[in-house]
């Protein structure tokens with residue numbers, strides 16, 4: 001704990017942590033030392049973990065990096081964090097992110113931007129930018145983030161670490177501040193596969209507080225990392241041929257596929273004509289869900305209330321106008337529009353149907369192939385401000401990560417070398433629902 005606390009101080013300029021639980025982390029470390037001496041410590045004894053600022057921890061502030069949650073304290077602990085604590089992990093602090101998980105660069109945060117430790121002029125990715133940089137810069141051993149459309153995998157790629165988005169419904173969302181409930185997942189950042197597997201097997205599994213969580217038992221992923229048999233792998237032509245793809249990322253991805261072929265695995269190119277519809281589908285459905293989820297922040301129940309109101313109506317309006325950031329407001333408006341009576345069928349219903357087509361296609365493919373491989377992102381970490389005035393350019397950053405989110409299947413991003421500027425490249429692997437053990441074993445083989 002002392003080692004990480006020192007690193008957090010020397011790397012304070014990265015702005016990854018918004019709060020450090022110094023006293024409680026040191027106290028917990030001492031408690032664990034005693035437990036270890038008597039042989040009674042949990043399986044994560046001593047693992048130092050940071051948590052994204054959207055996960056509740058009793059009697060601690062949680063803001064979702066938004067002014068609207070200023071001063072809000074959690075009334076209970078999220079299931080994922082509770083399970084870590086029960087296995088004697090040490091929660092070291094709260095990590096910066098994009099407001100309500102909306103963004104791909106961590107520039108939309110009331111706590112300010114997070115710097116990429118590989119190059120301080122570049123973004124760490126988002127929305128879980130603080131969680132990624134905390135692991136990249138050795139400020140904690142592992143961290144929890146959330147991935148709705150790529151927010152664990154994309155920052156993992158930009159910072160050269162491992163990040164998993166589990167199957168939708170594998171991990172309880174109880175105590176996670178919602179963005180888009182039918183997409184939200186809690187994911188894990190780490191420097192290696194084994195730590196990642198250990199954390200996921202601890203937090204996953206049935207929970208009486210979240211009726212959408214699967215009742216399937218959780219394999220002990222960390223004991224199943226051996227990979228021995230030849231497998232079938234698909235790559236999608238439209239991803240590799242995409243004009244937006246940085247040439248070095250294309251080369252590195254193709255060279256992994258070539259190496260796998262030489263090692264006796266079956267590699268096949270598959271057409272994915274729906275690729276161009278994945279991003280619009282994702283942004284219509286997530287904004288719709290967000291507009292509904294965020295209606296609860298009205299100045300009455302949570303956090304910030306405007307001091308400028310003169311009646312009830314202006315209290316609601318001013319609280320929301322002053323409390324939400326620009327990107328969040330854009331999405332609430334977009335979501336409200338696609339759900340409005342005259343446009344519901346044209347946008348929301350249509351997008352639901354396209355979601356089903358994408359999900360069916362992806363699951364069918366993953367019944368025929370063990371894995372789909374693609375780049376995690378079209379480019380390596382970009383400069384601050386590069387996309388901040390162009391929301392569509394920012395949304396395009398998610399073009400490869402949203403397929404797994406729309407389909408609900410698990411996906412992992414692992415480091416795959418660097419580009420000519422020395423910036424990390426990520427490789428994304430997808431498997432069918434609940435096949436996290438296969439993902440980890442394969443990722444372990446590749447790293």
Ligand code: GLN
Nearest residue numbers: 101102103148149150151
């Ligand atoms: N960048 C995507 C978005 O802004 C993904 C965010 C996420 O996964 N939370 O919606």
